[in-house]
């Protein structure tokens with residue numbers, strides 16, 4: 001029997017970019033719903049206290065609802081909130097951050113600063129990952145699926161990446177469907193496609209089926225394992241980290257999960273010494289080259305896991321004045337003990353996952369770190385993702 005239709009008013013957004021509404025004590029999560037919409041929904045999956053619902057009709061659209069710029073928006077899994085004005089996106093992200101941090105990190109709302117808007121709302125990404133299906137179509141995955149949505153261009157990718165999409169689409173038949181030289185699950189470098197040489201890309205066998213996945217990258221990033229995707233907003237983040245750590249000439253700093261030195265190099269220009277810990281060898285090599293090109297000699301690169309790297313610093317008796325840590329989405333986990341063990345006086349924690357960030361903020365407070373301020377950054381406009389940074393003092 002089909003489940004009944006209900007009319008609800010959407011109150012806010014959750015971290016997946018779905019509208020949140022309440023009706024008779026139950027919470028409903030509704031993809032494509034915008035805070036302020038009055039909508040009719042139908043339950044898709046009923047959990048005890050909440051339900052996943054689908055949007056049937058928009059009875060009264062929110063004033064924040066807009067027509068998405070991108071023709072692929074409702075199919076492509078890349079962006080999730082293009083149907084909201086940028087002001088509404090910013091307000092919704094601020095709300096998400098405040099709710100998560102109040103609930104799980106038990107922080108005072110006063111220390112959460114207003115989100116820093118992205119200097120660019122469109123064409124900001126310097127890295128995208130495209131896929132090719134068996135029909136030879138190239139595009140992005142649909143949401144929660146491995147079906148390819150063929151695209152001609154992407155409105156959040158930088159213009160030069162869109163040029164590359166055009167070129168690579170013209171040569172899609174040259175990309176082997178199941179290249180024999182792909183080993184395991186890791187990314188393998190492909191030789192550049194000859195007629196459009198200079199397009200760096202890498203591929204790996206998809207988890208399911210015979211998809212060859214490949215990604216196009218801007219040249220600047222081609223040799224790093226990780227690099228922030230929004231360079232203009234990244235500059236704001238780097239400036240914030242520098243400003244909050246306020247590193248002096250005689251100070252020793254650690255950059256844990258350093259990547260290719262996004263924070264390491266700017267901090268090394270201020271500090272006596274910076275220890276950079278990173279497990280991706282390519283990222284370390286790229287960082288070392290940049291440091292060498294800039295004549296910097298005060299960086300100690302450690303190609304190892306964060307846990308091991310912190311343990312080594314402890315064993316060597318290194319006294320740290322400051323630390324910045326920027327882990328992947330899983331957060332600090334067992335690394336947190338290693339950080340606390342080294343007791344850097346000033347600690348900046350950067351994260352792209354509010355949930356694990358909130359958990360770790362709570363634990364750091366329990367270990368005696370005082371949280372001074374939390375700064376959200378809109379690193380990923382048109383999506384529900386948000387970047388966070390916090391300053392702690394011991």
Ligand SMILES: C[S@@+](CC[C@H](N)C(=O)[O-])C[C@H]1O[C@@H](n2cnc3c(N)ncnc32)[C@H](O)[C@@H]1O
Nearest residue numbers: 226257258259262278279280305306326327328
């Ligand atoms: C979110 S990125 C941050 C990179 C850098 N701070 C930046 O802003 O570009 C996380 C980095 O941690 C590295 N990483 C992931 N797990 C790690 C681990 N267990 N030990 C050391 N590095 C790790 C990844 O290779 C990646 O470079």
